[in-house]
């Protein structure tokens with residue numbers, strides 16, 4: 001049956017063009033599902049720090065669109081060995097454990113290079129920059145499963161999006177992939193569900209390989225290592241085709257987050273105007289600690305002092321101290337926020353869903369935050385493709401199908417992604433020898449860490465695609481009985 005000219009085309013709005021939003025866009029494009037990405041920034045912007053993507057992320061890339069995976073492989077840098085190696089950085093500077101990554105697995109690259117390679121896969125016309133979402137209006141009934149089909153003329157209109165520049169847009173479905181400080185999340189559920197300081201911060205730097213080799217030697221610069229010890233850990237891996245070493249130093253911090261430790265001005269990363277319209281009736285009271293004005297202003301990055309890292313690693317072996325010596329005097333300092341304390345109750349409501357960090361921001365300690373955003377993108381692309389096919393010839397009953405699809409996505413993704421937030425906190429405690437009995441030489445370390453990584457890496461993504469479609473179809477069938 002051919003599409004009637006009166007049928008408005010199905011359209012997806014994606015808020016945010018980070019890893020999650022961008023890969024969802026490419027996945028929808030590959031399936032012929034119409035979409036527009038609305039991004040607050042003036043271009044696709046990622047800084048040059050490194051990121052490694054785990055084996056499950058690679059499978060998700062291939063299933064979204066093989067071109068995503070091919071571009072990723074072009075951009076990343078091979079590890080010297082297909083093993084993740086852990087070093088006792090405090091007492092011996094020797095390896096305590098290694099874990100097989102799979103052939104050419106868990107490779108890293110500079111974020112700017114990987115995002116740049118993926119950005120080339122999306123039609124620029126589909127991405128609108130300088131569009132900061134400030135409000136949403138969804139007039140459809142807030143039902144997780146379809147209501148009995150209404151008369152065609154009773155269909156609510158599309159979801160309306162309002163941007164900070166005063167413009168508006170409309171879409172059948174909205175996916176908020178707008179990061180840890182998600183506006184979409186706060187519009188859907190209120191500000192009570194938000195990220196909090198995990199009491200860890202990190203320094204990030206990308207340093208010339210020659211400097212790295214001089215400081216820690218050829219072998220330690222050539223592949224992925226982590227150094228563990230009391231209250232801190234460091235990760236290094238090669239990027240930029242081996243020309244640079246990515247350095248990430250993570251430090252436990254008992255204090256509240258203070259972005260300004262150098263006396264320099266600190267950039268706030270979100271100055272969104274307050275929204276005036278939401279589809280929620282009332283928002284829950286804010287649980288934000290009143291002391292934390294830096295958090296209220298979303299000032300989670302700033303300049304730090306290398307001397308703080310030197311203090312944290314004081315008394316450690318020379319290997320770990322060599323890594324700290326690679327940091328600039330005032331390195332970039334990042335607070336690690338996650339959603340453990342105030343998890344959002346659902347990743348969907350009506351025709352709006354959350355994905356990536358917007359839904360489940362976690363610490364980076366298992367190297368899987370972006371990977372889980374890519375998995376979300378795969379689940380959404382799969383189920384939205386089904387909705388598109390089901391409703392391309394008629395817009396009648398389209399809204400309940402969308403709600404059913406997003407509810408299926410939520411039910412499938414919620415537990416696994418919430419688990420990651422907790423598992424990341426547990427992992428950093430292991431790396432930081434928080435329980436001294438589980439520190440240096442703890443025989444259970446290998447098993448404890450393998451279990452968590454394998455839960456991430458071995459997640460069956462083809463089964464996930466089948467399940468999201470099954471849940472969606474079951475909701476539709478159940479509703480029509």
Ligand SMILES: Cc1cc2nc3c(=O)[nH]c(=O)nc-3n(C[C@H](O)[C@H](O)[C@H](O)COP(=O)(O)OP(=O)(O)OC[C@H]3O[C@@H](n4cnc5c(N)ncnc54)[C@H](O)[C@@H]3O)c2cc1C
Nearest residue numbers: 016018019020040052133178179356357364368369370371
């Ligand atoms: C130190 C560190 C190391 C990490 N290392 C790894 C790793 O090795 N592997 C891994 O898998 N993960 C890693 N992560 C996690 C990973 O970086 C994140 O999970 C991932 O980048 C989240 O992507 P996202 O697209 O969901 O959100 P973001 O990357 O935050 O993108 C959100 C986008 O939305 C835009 N936006 C925000 N608000 C609005 C609005 N109101 N309107 C329109 N647009 C908006 C933003 O400008 C941005 O472009 C690490 C994290 C940290 C902090």
